[in-house]
Amino acid sequence: MNMDTTTLHRLLRQPCTIAVVGLSADWRRPSFEVSQTMQAQGYRIVPVNPRYAEKNEKILGESCYASLTDIPFPVDIVNVFRRTEDVLPVARHAVQIGAKCLWQQLGVENREADQLARAAGLDSVMNLCIKIEHARLAGGRH
Numbered sequence: 603m604n605m606d607t608t609t610l611h612r613l614l615r616q617p618c619t620i621a622v623v624g625l626s627a628d629w630r631r632p633s634f635e636v637s638q639t640m641q642a643q644g645y646r647i648v649p650v651n652p653r654y655a656e657k658n659e660k661i662l663g664e665s666c667y668a669s670l671t672d673i674p675f676p677v678d679i680v681n682v683f684r685r686t687e688d689v690l691p692v693a694r695h696a697v698q699i700g701a702k703c704l705w706q707q708l709g710v711e712n713r714e715a716d717q718l719a720r721a722a723g724l725d726s727v728m729n730l731c732i733k734i735e736h737a738r739l740a741g742g743r744h
Contacts, residue, residue, distance in 0.1 A: 607739070613725060620637075620647055621667075621670055621677040622636075622681045622683060623670065625647070625683065643740075647661075670698070670701075677699060679732070681732055682704070682705065686711055686712045704726045711728045
């Protein structure tokens with residue numbers, strides 16, 4: 603089950619903090635393009651990628667964290683750019699840190715992670731691009 607337009611609008615109606623699991627520093631990667639666009643729209647992007655975190659690298663000007671559990675401030679949406687089979691531990695961490703939403707990007711659809719998130723009271727979105735949905739709800743103003 604995916605989100606209805608009303609819920610998507612509630613999730614994206616105002617800029618919030620989005621932890622992007624699997625964010626790449628490579629500008630050619632979809633994770634970078636999507637995150638850069640959302641950041642330009644006023645959302646705070648928090649990179650989560652152990653490969654960059656271990657080198658203390660920044661992505662889009664933001665410090666990178668190895669795990670969601672390393673982020674020392676509240677996160678609203680956990681946006682997942684990982685393979686479907688890798689999402690369940692991310693969902694567990696999203697619940698652990700008190701995120702409000704688990705968002706599995708286009709092409710990512712882990713039903714077990716979705717059920718876990720929903721059972722814990724999180725909104726859960728699967729197989730949708732946050733950038734596309736934001737643009738659609740904003741009337742395509744990107």
